[in-house]
Amino acid sequence: MRPSAGLLGVLLALAVLVSGLVQSTASKRCTQEENVRLLQGVVFHLGLSDLALSTEARYTRHPAISDSVVVSMDHPGAIDHFPSTFFWAPIRR
Amino acid sequence: MTMNSVGRLLNILDYALYALRRKLLKNVSVFCLFALVIFFLSSFLLVSKALTEAAQRILATAPDITVQQMSAGRQISIVASAANELSGIFGIEKIDERIWGYYFDESNGANYTVIGMRTPFVGSPAALQLGLAEGRLPALAEQGKVVISDNIRQHLQLGERKHFSLFRPDLSQAGFEIIGLFDKKLEIITADLILMTLADARDLFAIPEGYVTDLLVYVANPNEIDTVARKISDTLLGSRIITRNQILKTYKVVFNWRSGLGTICLLTALAAFVILAWDKASGLSQEERKEVGILKILGWQTSDLIFLRFCESLTVSLLAFLSGYVLAWVHVASFDGALFRPVFLGWSVVRPVFSLAPPFAVEDLLLVFTLSVIPYLCATAVPAWRAATVRADSVI
Amino acid sequence: MLIDLEAVTKIYNQGQINQVSALRSVRLAVAKGEMVCVQGPSGSGKTTLLSIIGCIFSPTSGRATIGGRKISRLPDHFLTLYRRELIGFVFQNYNMIDHLTVLENITLPLIPLGISPRVREKKGDLLLEKFGLRHRKKFAVNQLSGGELQRAAIARALINDPPIIVADEPTAHLDGILSLEVVDMLAALKKEGRTVVVSSHDPIVSGHPGMTRIIEVRDGLIMPNIGKA
Ligand SMILES: Nc1ncnc2c1ncn2[C@@H]1O[C@H](COP(=O)(O)OP(=O)(O)OP(=O)(O)O)[C@@H](O)[C@H]1O
Ligand SMILES: [Mg+2]
Numbered sequence: 169m170r171p172s173a174g175l176l177g178v179l180l181a182l183a184v185l186v187s188g189l190v191q192s193t194a195s196k197r198c199t200q201e202e203n204v205r206l207l208q209g210v211v212f213h214l215g216l217s218d219l220a221l222s223t224e225a226r227y228t229r230h231p232a233i234s235d236s237v238v239v240s241m242d243h244p245g246a247i248d249h250f251p252s253t254f255f256w257a258p259i260r261r
Numbered sequence: 262m263t264m265n266s267v268g269r270l271l272n273i274l275d276y277a278l279y280a281l282r283r284k285l286l287k288n289v290s291v292f293c294l295f296a297l298v299i300f301f302l303s304s305f306l307l308v309s310k311a312l313t314e315a316a317q318r319i320l321a322t323a324p325d326i327t328v329q330q331m332s333a334g335r336q337i338s339i340v341a342s343a344a345n346e347l348s349g350i351f352g353i354e355k356i357d358e359r360i361w362g363y364y365f366d367e368s369n370g371a372n373y374t375v376i377g378m379r380t381p382f383v384g385s386p387a388a389l390q391l392g393l394a395e396g397r398l399p400a401l402a403e404q405g406k407v408v409i410s411d412n413i414r415q416h417l418q419l420g421e422r423k424h425f426s427l428f429r430p431d432l433s434q435a436g437f438e439i440i441g442l443f444d445k446k447l448e449i450i451t452a453d454l455i456l457m458t459l460a461d462a463r464d465l466f467a468i469p470e471g472y473v474t475d476l477l478v479y480v481a482n483p484n485e486i487d488t489v490a491r492k493i494s495d496t497l498l499g500s501r502i503i504t505r506n507q508i509l510k511t512y513k514v515v516f517n518w519r520s521g522l523g524t525i526c527l528l529t530a531l532a533a534f535v536i537l538a539w540d541k542a543s544g545l546s547q548e549e550r551k552e553v554g555i556l557k558i559l560g561w562q563t564s565d566l567i568f569l570r571f572c573e574s575l576t577v578s579l580l581a582f583l584s585g586y587v588l589a590w591v592h593v594a595s596f597d598g599a600l601f602r603p604v605f606l607g608w609s610v611v612r613p614v615f616s617l618a619p620p621f622a623v624e625d626l627l628l629v630f631t632l633s634v635i636p637y638l639c640a641t642a643v644p645a646w647r648a649a650t651v652r653a654d655s656v657i
Numbered sequence: 658m659l660i661d662l663e664a665v666t667k668i669y670n671q672g673q674i675n676q677v678s679a680l681r682s683v684r685l686a687v688a689k690g691e692m693v694c695v696q697g698p699s700g701s702g703k704t705t706l707l708s709i710i711g712c713i714f715s716p717t718s719g720r721a722t723i724g725g726r727k728i729s730r731l732p733d734h735f736l737t738l739y740r741r742e743l744i745g746f747v748f749q750n751y752n753m754i755d756h757l758t759v760l761e762n763i764t765l766p767l768i769p770l771g772i773s774p775r776v777r778e779k780k781g782d783l784l785l786e787k788f789g790l791r792h793r794k795k796f797a798v799n800q801l802s803g804g805e806l807q808r809a810a811i812a813r814a815l816i817n818d819p820p821i822i823v824a825d826e827p828t829a830h831l832d833g834i835l836s837l838e839v840v841d842m843l844a845a846l847k848k849e850g851r852t853v854v855v856s857s858h859d860p861i862v863s864g865h866p867g868m869t870r871i872i873e874v875r876d877g878l879i880m881p882n883i884g885k886a
Contacts, residue, residue, distance in 0.1 A: 170774055172274040175576060182583035189590040190621040196594070197618045203446050204318050210392040212322035214376060215359055215477040216450055217508050219316055222609035223453040224372050226363060231515055232320075232508035233327055233475075268771030276768060283756055548755070555752045558713060559766040560741035560817070562734060653733075654713050656752055657704055657825060 273565060277572035291541065292581050295637065298534055299585025300592070302527050303629045307589055308598040308605055309520030311619035316512035319450065320505070324357075325486050326478040327503040328493055336501070338472040343497055347478070350492045352485045357477040360462040364427060364455070371416050371610035374453045377462020392451065396441030399458050408441035408456040412448065412611055430467045437461075445614070452613035519605050531633065538574075539640040545648050553648055554656035563649045570645030571638070578637045582630065593617055658722075659821065659852050660687040660710055665719035667705050667877075679705040681877040682719065687854065687870075689820070692847040694863045695856040697874035703856040704825055706874060710854055711823040712740040724820060741766065745814030747824035747843075751806045753798040760785065760794045763813040784812040788842070804835040811842055822846055824855040828862055840865045 210216070218230040227234045281288045328347075330339035344356045360377035379401065399406035417425050419439070426434040443451040457465075459473070468474075480489050490502045553566060592598060597617045598605075606612075667680040679702045687693050687710075695703050709716050712728055715736060721728050724743040728736060746752075753762045763784060764777040772780075785791050788808045793801060801809065807827060814822055824843060828836035836859060844867030847853050855862060863871050873880035 170271070170275055171278040172271045175274070175278060179579060179583065182580070182587060185587050186583065186590065189587065189594060193590070193594045193618050194621065196616075197620070200616075200618055206392070206444075207319045207447060207450055208322040210447055210450060211320060213392070214378065214454075214456070215324045215327075215357060217320070217323050217327060217503070218450075219319065219512075220374070220448070220450055220452040220454070220611075220613050221312075221605075222607040223374065223611045224607070224609050228607055228609070229363070229372070229374060229453065232323075232511040233329070233503050265771040268773060269769055270771075272768045272771060272774075275774070279757075551752075552754050555754055556765065557737070558740075558746060558752070559813070560737055561765075561769050562737050564734075565769045653737075654708055657708065657713070657748060 269565075270568070273569050274572045274576075277569050277576065280569070281573055281576060287541070288577060291538070292577055292584075294534060294537075295578060295581035295633070296585040296588070298527065298530050299582055299629060299633050300588045302524065302531070302632060303586050303589035303625075304592050304598060304601055305520050305523045305527065306625050306629065307593040307619040308601050308617065309516045310622070310625065311593065311598070311617040312605060313513055313516045314620055315449070315615075315617075316516075317509055320508060320512070323505045323508050324477040325480045325483070325505055326490050326493065328476040328478060328497065329474070329501045329503070330497075331499050331501050336474075338468055338474055339476060339497075339500070341471050341473050341476075343500075344476055346496055347476075347493060350489060350496065352480055352482060352489050354479045354481040356479070358459060358473040359475055359477055360459060360466065360468060361474045362462065362466050364465075366416065369416055369610065371413075372453065373413060373455050373611070375455045375457065375462055375465065377457050377459045377465075379459045392443050392447055393441045394444040396439070398441060398456070399461075401458060403458065405435070405437050405461060406440045406457070407437045407461070408443065408454075409439055410443045410448065410451045410454055411445055412452045412613065413455065414439070414442065416611060427465060429465060435461075435465050448613035449615040453611045516605065523601070523604055528632070531636065535636045535640040538637050539644065545644075545651075549648065550651055551656055553651040554653060557651065557653035558656060566649035567645055570641065570648060574638055574641040574645070575634075578634045582634050585633075586626070586629065593619055658686045659689040659691075659724055660685065660854070661720075661722040662686070662709065662716075663720040665709060665716040665721055667702075667709065667714075668717045671717060679877055680709070680716070683877070683879050685872065685879060687852060689852055690847065690850055691869045692844060692853040692867050693855070694865075694868050694871045695854065695874060696858050696863055696871060698858075701874045702877045703874050705877075707823050707825050707854060707856055710821070711744045711746060712736045741770070741817060743819055743821050745817065745819040745822045747807070747810050747814050747822065747827045749826040749829045751798075751803075751810050751830075753806060753809065755797070755799050757798065758795050759790060759798055759801065759809050762798055763809055763816055765813070766816050780816060781812075784815055785809075788812045803830055804838065807831060807835070807839050808842070811839070811846075815846070820851055822851055822853045822855075824853065826857050826859075827855060828857060828859050833861060836861045837865075840867070843867070 217232045220229065223229045328339065328343070329336050331337070341358050344358065347353060347356060358379055360375070362375045364373045364375050366373060393408065394411070396408065398408060419425055423439045424436060425439070426436045429435055437457070443454065462468075463470070463472075478489070478493065480486050486504055486506070490504050494500060494502045556566065557563075592600065594617065662683055662685040665680055665683045665685075666678070669677040669679055683706065685706075695706060697703055708714055709721055709728075710723060712723055713736070715721065715728050715731050719729065723739065726739050726743070728739060754765070757765075760778065760781045764781045767777045767780065782791070782794070785794055788811065790805060790809055790812065793805060793809075798806065798809070810827075822843065827839050827843070831839060840855075840862050843853050843855060844865060847867055857863060862868075
């Protein structure tokens with residue numbers, strides 16, 4: 169086999185691998201669909217506004233309903249949370 | 262394209278592969294470095310995509326409007342009777358009262374979210390069993406009954422015990438009994454939740470009778486949400502109104518912001534890499550110069566030689582691109598982006614377990630491609646052209 | 658005439674401080690089937706003359722027609738096309754690519770023509786057979802002796818079956834016996850009907866019985882006929 173054919177084969181194999189991964193993730197998403205509906209139900213009934221990704225303070229647990237200044241005052245263990253130590257301006261609504 | 266020009270391309274590609282094999286170590290290290298950068302870049306993109314999309318989907322049923330009271334620039338409790346003032350506004354379907362607070366557990370540094378609600382407990386119980394793995398929801402009149410997540414149960418180190426207590430602001434203890442557990446499948450939203458009745462929450466936080474932390478307003482027609490929100494803010498002076506759209510937008514911004522931060526760091530790496538590529542490609546050794554001269558005199562066109570270099574760069578970058586991209590998918594879809602979770606989620610004591618399943622988008626693929634392969638090809642283009650323009654008579 | 662040069666001038670680095678007139682109004686005609694020896698002292702312009710005949714570059718001024726193609730003032734791209742079709746080269750220093758095998762080296766000109774590896778190998782085998790190098794086919798070129806290298810170089814010059822062979826001092830690095838062997842081979846090519854132009858200051862070359870003409874170059878000018886013809 170000539171090297172160029174080998175290379176094209178490898179590239180093709182990688183492309184197939186990518187599409188396989190995408191496919192399997194897509195089917196994972198399908199199986200999650202039911203769970204998402206369950207989650208949506210809980211969100212609806214409890215009136216939740218945020219995900220529990222990181223739960224340390226109002227500005228991490230509930231970024232959506234926190235003030236932009238709460239970073240400065242909220243967490244019991246937070247010492248250095250003044251806006252001046254932040255690189256970016258708070259999110260504009 | 263004629264048969265012959267296909268043959269020419271394949272022949273030159275063969276020759277390029279030989280050339281790459283000859284400097285195997287060098288090219289393999291370039292490949293690895295490049296694949297690593299692409300792996301990071303696409304992992305970032307996929308994690309942020311997965312999280313943003315999860316937030317958009319899961320929070321699609323968040324309350325239409327959340328109303329809070331502000332004082333001196335801070336959020337304070339709102340008087341529950343404000344709901345009566347709103348009843349006149351046309352388009353409001355229903356208004357829920359809620360107490361929503363945070364409880365800091367000093368013993369382990371965790372922060373719990375306490376929700377006190379009235380409505381779910383009077384609604385149809387069947388619909389509300391949804392979120393529970395076991396047990397039931399507290400009834401409206403019950404006292405000291407809570408539903409918590411398994412995560413919290415472990416943090417409180419309860420084991421099989423059903424009773425625990427939390428401190429009121431005056432340090433007296435409020436006792437609770439666990440009567441239900443949230444399903445583990447719901448951790449992404451319930452990991453830190455303690456659900457109780459409105460009265461229990463008011464008692465725990467010592468909120469005066471008749472006050473709550475927020476009012477949840479549901480609007481019959483989604484098109485009217487903004488209008489209703491404006492009317493509410495006109496009616497309740499000093500209030501803060503948050504619509505669902507703003508919530509969803511916040512999530513988009515938060516993750517874009519984080520992935521942007523990461524991308525900026527990675528772009529620096531990429532820039533360094535491209536400079537390296539330039540450097541590698543631009544140094545034309547005496548031997549290489551001679552080789553080009555010989556090939557030229559033997560009838561290779563300048564375009565053949567440029568194509569030869571292009572094949573070398575394209576081979577390395579395409580292989581690296583695809584390998585990095587494959588690894589990124591494995592990393593994000595199979596290992597839930599383990600390397601980048603801290604960057605996206607920050608630190609936390611109570612941490613939910615959930616899996617990522619990013620959607621595939623052609624534009625992401627193209628974005629990574631344009632940020633990596635294209636700069637690499639560009640960086641090697643000028644040196645390639647310079648190498649190809651060595652004159653044929655330089656070897657005679 | 659297969660090769661026809663009229664008032665051909667070549668100036669290197671024109672307009673710069675290191676400007677050199679390597680050829681000055683040269684006139685030369687070579688018929689098909691001739692074997693011409695170009696001789697002259699170092700720096701006289703032999704290589705420059707052979708480069709123009711070999712379509713490596715076009716003259717600064719004057720008219721040059723090679724194999725019926727006018728090459729004066731032609732862009733490199735077209736020169737290369739004519740070179741592929743018309744010319745086979747043999748060099749003083751062999752000009753082989755060290756990290757390739759003998760077979761790969763002699764089939765290099767076929768790569769940009771889009772000829773498949775199998776056909777390339779077949780053509781290469783034929784020529785290696787003809788020049789007694791079959792057993793060296795898969796050797797790296799740096800494992801070959803000087804004589805073998807020059808034989809391989811002649812084989813490479815023939816891979817496109819060109820009508821003109823241009824050899825610039827092909828015997829400079831070889832001893833007497835090997836030199837003779839090389840000139841014999843070039844003379845054999847002449848017998849096949851090819852036109853051979855060879856530069857050399859080696860009497861073994863200029864005195865070879867196959868030579869039809871000797872041209873003397875001095876300081877960029879062609880001297881009046883001195884030998885043979
Ligand atoms: N690329 C070049 N740039 C500038 N000057 C050149 C170049 N090539 C040759 N020359 C000059 O042109 C003149 C003729 O050179 P050429 O190489 O044709 O001589 P030659 O007869 O082949 O010499 P030798 O026997 O040493 O090979 C010389 O003076 C040389 O210095
Ligand atoms: Mg010379």
